[in-house]
Amino acid sequence: MDRIAAMTAFVRVVEAGTFTKAADTLNLPNATVTRLIQSLEEDLKIRLLHRTTRSVTVTPEGAAYYERVVALLADLADIESTAKQSVASPSGRVRVETAAGLAALVIVPALGEFYRNNPQVQIELGAANRQADLVAEGVDCAIRVGEVTDQFLVARRVGEFRFTTCATPQFLAEHGTPSTPQDLYALPTIGLSSSRAGRPLPFRFVNGDENLELSLAHRLVVNDTNAYLAAGTSGLGIIQAPTYGVHAALGDGSLVTLFDEWTVASIPVNVIYPPNRYLSAKVRVFIDWVVALFERHEYLRRPRPVR
Template sequence: MDRIAAMNAFVRVVEAGTFAKAADTLDLPNATVTRLIQRLEADLKVRLLHRTTRSVTVTPEGAIYYERVVRLLADLADLESSTTHAQRKPSGRIHVDVPTAIGTLVLVPALADFYLAYPDVEIDLDIGNRRIDLLAEGIDCSIRAGEVEEQFLVARQIGTFGFTTCATRAFLDVHGTPASPEQLRDLPTVGMAPSRGGRALPFQFSEDDQNCDLTVDHRLVVDDTNAYLAAGLASLGIIQAPTYSVRAAIAAGTLVPLLEDWQQQANPVHVIYPPNRYLSAKVRVFIDWVIELFEQNEHLKRR
């Protein structure tokens, strides 16, 4: 039996909660993962997992074994990473989760530079706005806009971003230009929901260091940042979008910034990753590259 493969499979089953999810993140057949765990238990002469038709839970002995195995695998990764780092050639595949707007407008356009520096690193990029379970889905690291609610994750702030309220000139010619946030209640607006079926985020404004969340009845609500920007460009209503996502349209005159005297509060951006995991060389160089990428962006660098 490949003991390291069995240990890794056991850790993934504990973290994912099911054999099927663990097999998916390991890119192995379900039967292979099951067989590895069975052989590991037989070799150790102890039951590590309680199995039912619906779930998998760890036994007391399995919990102790898990804690020790995680540290052991981390030490092995540390050893391999040190060797790889010494050779200055990080390699291998990493799985990264990133919000839609940051992924399509910031990360992907710059990836050619990353591959030029690290040609042997491969990236599986999960682009979307859903909140994922890093442990269950085998994500190496995630870029998260806004606050990080999961206290068990390691979170490192890498930047900040603000919002810009804007609309097309054609829209303003028809509906007029608002002079205050309250006037938005009487104008067509487009709302952005963080998830499908969720409530639209309020428009955020700040005056004299006082933050104000304005909730309005939108004529249209979408749950995708690309669609949100498209709606604004189609003159469907006033939008409030991350500044980095509309700066090109504003520079081109396609969108007109509004209510600039009412500043919007800054929102943090973090890179997060699971605890009890040693950052391998391939993940570490990617995170370092992302930090530098954000620092070079006027609308995303940390303030």
């Protein structure tokens, strides 16, 4: 038995929840993963996993073993990575997931800088508005908007979404300019559907101690930021859009802001990755680059503390 391979297979089954998903992420046949763990259990003379036709659960002995093995494999990966980094630059493929709007408007336009500094790293960028299963799908990291509720994932705060309520001058000339947020109930609006909630995000407003959350009857609902921005700049209705996506249109007058006395609460943006897995040099340099990219971005960086 290859003990390291068996330990790796065991850790991946625990994290993925099934033998099939673990085998997929390891690029091994299902039967090989099963055989490795059976050999590990026979050698240790304990049952690590409870198996049924539908699920895999960890035994108490398996949970204790998992914690120790994860630390051991992380140390081993650290030793190997340190040795490799002493003679080579970061290299290899990094699988990344993020929302389509962030990919198109922020990440992809800036990748030239990343490649100039890391020419041997290849990025496989999944730009989809869904919550990828990082472990099951073999994703190295994801750039995700919103609070991270999955305690199984490690999150590194990189920035935040700020929002602007706006419309085209032509739309306002035709439908009138609302003077208060409540006027939106009587006007055509565009909704952006959340992949997590499965329904349009409410329009939110803050003015001092007053907080409003409006669930509007939108004339159009889309689930993609690029389509949302296109609907707004086409004059189809009022939008409450990420500021990073509309600042150019606001600058050239294609869109104008509404309710300037009101603000909109920001939403955090995090880079997330599976825990208990050593970050290889290629993944680490990509995450560090994302952190620096957001820090430089006027409309995505975290507010600087007031001194």
